[in-house]
Amino acid sequence: MISKKCEEILEYFNEILPNAKCELNYSKDYELVIAVMLSAQTTDKRVNEVDKELFSKYDSLEKLNSASEEDIEKIIRPVGLSKNKTRHVKGIVKSLIENFDSKVPEDKELLMSLPGVGNKTANVIRIELFKIPEIPVDTHIERISKRLGLALSTDSVLEVEKKLRKKFPESTYIKFHHQMIHFGRYKCKALHPECEGCKLIKYCKYYKKVS
Numbered sequence: 001m002i003s004k005k006c007e008e009i010l011e012y013f014n015e016i017l018p019n020a021k022c023e024l025n026y027s028k029d030y031e032l033v034i035a036v037m038l039s040a041q042t043t044d045k046r047v048n049e050v051d052k053e054l055f056s057k058y059d060s061l062e063k064l065n066s067a068s069e070e071d072i073e074k075i076i077r078p079v080g081l082s083k084n085k086t087r088h089v090k091g092i093v094k095s096l097i098e099n100f101d102s103k104v105p106e107d108k109e110l111l112m113s114l115p116g117v118g119n120k121t122a123n124v125i126r127i128e129l130f131k132i133p134e135i136p137v138d139t140h141i142e143r144i145s146k147r148l149g150l151a152l153s154t155d156s157v158l159e160v161e162k163k164l165r166k167k168f169p170e171s172t173y174i175k176f177h178h179q180m181i182h183f184g185r186y187k188c189k190a191l192h193p194e195c196e197g198c199k200l201i202k203y204c205k206y207y208k209k210v211s
C-alpha cells in the first residue's frame with residue numbers, strides 16, 4: 001500500500017508537472033539508444049543539438065556504420081567524453097546490425113549488452129520505446145529521493161531504485177520518473193533549489209538542514 005507521504009508527492013507532481021515527458025528528440029529506435037548514451041554527464045539540450053546534425057548526416061544504421069570515427073567524434077564533441085562516446089556509437093550500431101536484426105531489443109540484459117548501455121540507460125529505453133514500467137535513477141532522482149527521505153543519504157543508485165519500486169505503485173513509475181527529472185532540473189536543483197512554495201517542504205531533509 002502506498003504511504004500518505006508518497007501519495008502527497010504524486011499529487012504534488014501531478015499538480016505542477018502534469019505533462020512531464022522525455023526531453024530527448026528521436027524518430028527511430030536506435031536514435032533514442034544513442035541519445036540516452038550520449039546524455040551521460042551533459043544536458044538533453046546539448047544532446048539534441050548534436051543529434052540533429054548526426055542523424056541528418058547519417059540517417060540510417062547502415063550509414064552510421066560506415067561513418068568514420070573522426071567525423072562522428074567531431075560532431076558529438078560538444079557533449080563531452082567524445083572519444084568514448086564515439087566508440088559506443090559505433091559499437092551500438094554494429095551490435096544492432098549484427099546481433100539484433102537492426103532492431104533495439106526489449107530485454108534488459110540484451111540492452112545492457114550494447115556498448116555504453118548500463119542499468120539506467122536500459123531502463124530509460126524500456127520506458128520510452130516499450131512503455132515498460134521502470135524507474136531509471138539518474139542524478140536528479142537520486143538527489144530528490146534522498147532529500148525527501150525516500151532513500152538514505154548513503155544509499156547507492158541501485159538501492160534508491162529498489163526503494164522507489166517498493167514505495168510507489170508500478171502503474172505510476174513512468175510518469176513519476178519523468179516528473180522527478182523535471183522537478184530536479186527546474187525546481188529542486190542541486191544548487192539553490194527553489195524551495196519557496198514547494199509543497200514537499202514538510203518532508204524535506206535538505207530544507208530542514210538549511211533553514
Ligand code: SF4
Nearest residue numbers: 188193195198204207
Ligand atoms: S523543499 Fe526545496 S529541496 Fe526540498 S523538495 Fe522542495 S524544492 Fe526540493
